[in-house]
Amino acid sequence: MRLQQEHILTFVELVRNGSVGGAADARHLTQPAISNQLRQLQQAMGEALYQRAGRGVALTAAGEAFYAHALAVEQSLKAAEAFAAGLQSGDTGLVRIAASQTISGSLIPVFLAAFQKRHPGIEVHVDTSNSRQVVDELGAYDIGLVESPLQRDLQADYRVETLGQDEVVLVMPRGHVLAALDAVPLQRLENQPLIWREAGSGTNEVVENAFRQAGITPFRRISLGGVAAVLEAVRQGLGLGFASQLTLKRRDAMLVARPLKPRLLRPLTMIMPVHAGAAASILAEGLRTSLASLLA
Secondary structure, eight states, X not given: OOOOHHHHHHHHHHHHHSSHHHHHHHHTOOHHHHHHHHHHHHHHHTSOOEEEETTEEEEOHHHHHHHHHHHHHHHHHHHHHHHHHHHHHTSSEEEEEEEEHHHHHHTXXXXXXXXXXXXXXXEEEEEEEOHHHHHHTGGGOSEEEESSOOXXXXXXXXXXXXXXXXXXXXXXXXXXXXXXXXXXXXGGGTTSOEEEEOTTOHHHHHHHHHHHHHTOOOOEXXXXXXXXXXXXXXXXXXXXXXXXGGGGOSOOSSEEEEEEEEEEEEEEEEEEETTOOHHHHHHHHHHHHHHHHHHO
């Protein structure tokens, strides 16, 4: 016979209060109900756990040993209940985020520095992918963050929200002839060696679409995975690259960025299930209120 949780908790109260009557009061049950639970517990154990001693009880050796296990059950149950309450209130929990490289590298760390101070009980895991991968793997995450328009419709159980706007700019070595311009027309890039991000990159999609609409076939020289690789390739003189303005907040002694003409603007998009958990909802609200200042 398997041990019943309710019977174990009743045994704890029996020991704690020293009598069947005390256990009944603590458990808000009748004494016959308490006696029945204790009888079933001892039958399941196959050995007596206590003996009558006047108006109280005295534990047997088996009862003394079992009491430590019973207390552990009670403590684990209380911990589980506290954890469940924390999940419901948003005080505790785990939020899994899939973010594109631009957002993960430029916005998330700044946001989390403030968020974790306000919500220390919420654990946050961030995985970095390109925009296409984020959308393809949404089922494994609580929140998806991309910086490009969605290329396909999502299921009805997801909601899509624009949190702000980003701009893709041209990155070049300082001293490049195009650095003298306030904004660089796309036509000026037709014969320039260009460094591209990997397939699936939101930056690539925005730039490729702009060239396509302008009827320009750009010169493809190198494709690299990740923003950092593109910027380093530009530093090494391999060509001109494209990057989010968010990745260029800090001054770089070797690089300069210029907007394109027409400007390449794109939405910063948050995707999450309609029925998100409390912790994910709290984090999402934090993103809504915080990104406006981060993007300023």
